[in-house]
Amino acid sequence: MPVSTIRTPVAGLAGDSAALNAPLFRLLTDRLADGRRRAILDLGAATTPMLDLLGRSPCRVEIADLGSDRELEQVNAAEPDAVIAAADALLPARREDSRFDAIFCWDIPNHLNRQGLTALMTAVAARAGPGAVAHMLIYYSAGTMPARPGRFVPTADARLVDNAAAAGTIDAPRYSPEELDRLMGGFAIDSARLLANGMQEFLFRLPGGHGSNGL
């Protein structure tokens, strides 16, 4: 039986016209609601609506909250021989008894350079179990993106609202699917969708497991 969350103030939820339909996000969260216990890593900030969504099944949710820190800049600026350690330091300690089954990356990968992205996902893969699934939003059509990572909050029907404060724009890396496949530290593309706002939504998967995690 999952625990319950306490209602906390969240702007722009259910009924918000800006909510983004993200079918792969909905697919993953629906699969996670099958009653099995899992370990989940959220690279973004903790929000009660996300906990509500994940709490439909028993789980342990680890919150890395990378989106609003200068830590991403440190990874981007790290020398090649130090970048793995820099990325590793952003994540929770490895637990061999409870490897992650699902990882929510949101749009954080857009704010990492190629070296940093590979380092972060390699560090994530080291904490994930066989067949683990990573969800990601990549700026694809637009040439620019917000200067800081989004703060995505799901609606009750698993659409996404970005509640991040406006912070100007920067060039988007516009990673192609082929390039992402090479940069993802062992995760391979499972499926992809182009979203209405020009982002591309991805599910990546680690090899192995033969579907035993049900995801």
Next chain:
Amino acid sequence: MFERGKKDDNGTGDTDSGSTGTQGFLGSVGAKPAVREKGTAIIGRSIQINGDLRGNEDLRIEGDVSGTVELRNSSLTIGKEGKVRADVFAKSIAVDGTTEGDLYATERVVVHVNARVNGNIIAPRVGIEEGARFKGSIEMDQEAVDKALGKSSRKAAAADTSGRTDDKAPDSKAAPKKVAKESGAGLNTRAGAA
């Protein structure tokens, strides 16, 4: 021991997180009259405590506390000025300030908008306000929460004896050594709507 106010009307001991202005520890030389807060003892912002803090009354921390905090049947509020580097055990925990350590509550944990929490949360009900900074894990499995809080659970006991796999076992890191000594009898860990 602590600066003390009168009990609030509903007896919950809930405090208004916006009502700061605490004047310090009872007995502070030259302190202004204590700001009364609803039935809650207060550790003022000039106070530093290093060690085990135990009690049986609601407490608000605006100072700096390191060690362990145990208020098994009471509520703890870590105010905007509060800095706690400790594992905390309480009936309910509300955070407006900064904590580093695990938070165990038999009823609920609420992390308010300006809070910074670095540690794990083990409670049957959890709230994280938008804008709060939280790094750590949240156990969303009532069975694992019950076990971590030391509450006996027939289902958990049955699972334990039926050879469950490691990945289904409650978070061993989360198991509070001190709380687990007690049965938790009388503590309400039933999940329910806020």
